[in-house]
Amino acid sequence: MRNFIDHEFLLDTAVASRLYHEVAADLPVIDYHSHLQQGEIASRKTFRNIAELWLGGDHYKWRLMRTAGVSEDFITGSQPDEAKFRAFCKMLPLAAGNPIHHWSHLELRRIFGIALTINEANAGQIWEAANAKLANMNTWTLLEQAKVEVACTTDDPADDLAQHAEIAASALKTRVLPAFRPDKAMRINNPDFVAYIERLSAVSGVRIANFDSLIAALAARVEFFHARGARISDHAVDIALPFGQVSAAQLETLFAKRVDGELLSDAEAAQYLRGLLEALGRVYAKHGWTMCLHIGAQRNNNSRMMGRLGPDTGYDSISDMSCSAGLSALLDALDTDDQLPKTMLFCLNPGMNEVLSTLIGAFQDGSSAGKLQYGPAWWFNDHKDGNLQQLQTLANHSLLGTFVGMVTDSRSFASYPRHDYFRRLLCRLLGQWVEAGEYPNDFDALAQIVRGVSYENAKRYFAL
Numbered sequence: 001m002r003n004f005i006d007h008e009f010l011l012d013t014a015v016a017s018r019l020y021h022e023v024a025a026d027l028p029v030i031d032y033h034s035h036l037q038q039g040e041i042a043s044r045k046t047f048r049n050i051a052e053l054w055l056g057g058d059h060y061k062w063r064l065m066r067t068a069g070v071s072e073d074f075i076t077g078s079q080p081d082e083a084k085f086r087a088f089c090k091m092l093p094l095a096a097g098n099p100i101h102h103w104s105h106l107e108l109r110r111i112f113g114i115a116l117t118i119n120e121a122n123a124g125q126i127w128e129a130a131n132a133k134l135a136n137m138n139t140w141t142l143l144e145q146a147k148v149e150v151a152c153t154t155d156d157p158a159d160d161l162a163q164h165a166e167i168a169a170s171a172l173k174t175r176v177l178p179a180f181r182p183d184k185a186m187r188i189n190n191p192d193f194v195a196y197i198e199r200l201s202a203v204s205g206v207r208i209a210n211f212d213s214l215i216a217a218l219a220a221r222v223e224f225f226h227a228r229g230a231r232i233s234d235h236a237v238d239i240a241l242p243f244g245q246v247s248a249a250q251l252e253t254l255f256a257k258r259v260d261g262e263l264l265s266d267a268e269a270a271q272y273l274r275g276l277l278e279a280l281g282r283v284y285a286k287h288g289w290t291m292c293l294h295i296g297a298q299r300n301n302n303s304r305m306m307g308r309l310g311p312d313t314g315y316d317s318i319s320d321m322s323c324s325a326g327l328s329a330l331l332d333a334l335d336t337d338d339q340l341p342k343t344m345l346f347c348l349n350p351g352m353n354e355v356l357s358t359l360i361g362a363f364q365d366g367s368s369a370g371k372l373q374y375g376p377a378w379w380f381n382d383h384k385d386g387n388l389q390q391l392q393t394l395a396n397h398s399l400l401g402t403f404v405g406m407v408t409d410s411r412s413f414a415s416y417p418r419h420d421y422f423r424r425l426l427c428r429l430l431g432q433w434v435e436a437g438e439y440p441n442d443f444d445a446l447a448q449i450v451r452g453v454s455y456e457n458a459k460r461y462f463a464l
Contacts, residue, residue, distance in 0.1 A: 050126070090123070099383040148174045181235070194261075232290050237323070240322060292343075295348065302315040320351075350386065403452075
């Protein structure tokens with residue numbers, strides 16, 4: 001029987017062990033999609049205790065605590081930090097098989113050097129030992145300790161990126177780059193859409209009077225971001241895109257209707273989103289950027305808690321929407337004019353794995369290795385089985401060796417052991433193939449795949 005999270009954790013063959021320890025373990029991290037706050041990096045934020053570091057804003061943990069019957073007062077409420085931490089520790093042993101159980105223990109070991117099992121009995125000792133070490137740490141310490149070479153934040157087009165400039169001029173070893181996330185321009189029926197357009201107009205210096213000038217304003221902000229190191233855009237696609245082309249006249253009509261105070265129908269909002277993504281895709285292609293599409297989230301299911309706590313607090317789920325026809329039409333429209341940028345497709349619905357892993361193959365053109373990427377296991381799929389399934393599906397239908405690997409997709413500076421978790425699973429899968437006689441026992445060839453997927457491919461693909 002193996003010890004819990006020992007030296008060979010998740011590594012079940014000699015080949016996997018050698019690949020991980022000799023190749024993967026010490027590689028730097030390229031975190032090309034995160035939700036880290038640039039202000040917390042610029043200020044070298046310190047954390048008052050492990051509860052703030054672990055539980056502050058972490059809706060993954062909040063969901064488990066609610067499911068265990070922990071009252072909201074011990075999650076997002078007014079209870080003291082130590083009481084919240086103890087409630088989390090008491091709950092965690094129930095989370096057998098959940099990635100948070102593994103992640104939390106990996107974080108405790110990698111960040112704090114504490115090998116205790118997280119449970120109610122050990123909560124006090126962990127609290128004291130972790131806080132003593134955390135007193136001498138900050139956001140810079142956490143990034144550099146995790147060997148994060150590049151971390152991309154998620155930034156609104158209207159952001160002045162002033163804190164990014166502070167970080168770039170600092171002595172931080174990690175390069176922190178902005179990523180372009182125009183959600184507020186995409187969600188045309190949001191109550192604050194018109195006010196946001198006015199703000200974007202002022203920041204960009206482009207008078208936004210119609211759809212065409214909206215794109216001009218966003219293009220100006222892409223140039224602003226590009227000059228500050230951005231090479232990636234990110235889009236949440238939560239509605240199915242229409243299959244048919246949307247004309248320039250239709251887009252102008254839709255934009256004018258919303259600016260005049262009317263809400264669009266669901267079909268009209270989808271048309272607007274398709275037109276916006278197509279126009280922005282051409283802008284990204286011009287600048288050599290990668291367009292990331294996060295597909296398939298069903299957000300804010302619980303209206304009562306949405307009203308109480310707001311978005312991103314643990315009330316989202318997987319959507320079963322069908323998206324392949326509209327997504328294919330978008331990619332094809334851009335490809336027809338040779339304006340399809342490098343594109344990464346993430347999908348929250350694991351039932352779409354084969355759909356997306358085969359769709360990317362229809363638009364590879366030889367201009368870049370893995371020009372279209374089937375993104376890593378994301379959000380609800382980011383667990384042991386989900387990562388192995390994503391890797392296996394990609395191998396089945398595409399070229400595993402060109403994959404750009406893992407992201408944290410996290411607001412937590414403690415989340416980087418997830419890269420270690422992913423690398424162990426990658427080595428595990430390759431080792432099993434060798435053990436079964438399904439791949440040659442060629443260490444150099446295997447090491448090339450591991451180095452590429454763990455680090456080198458992302459550095460090349462995103463031009464970082």
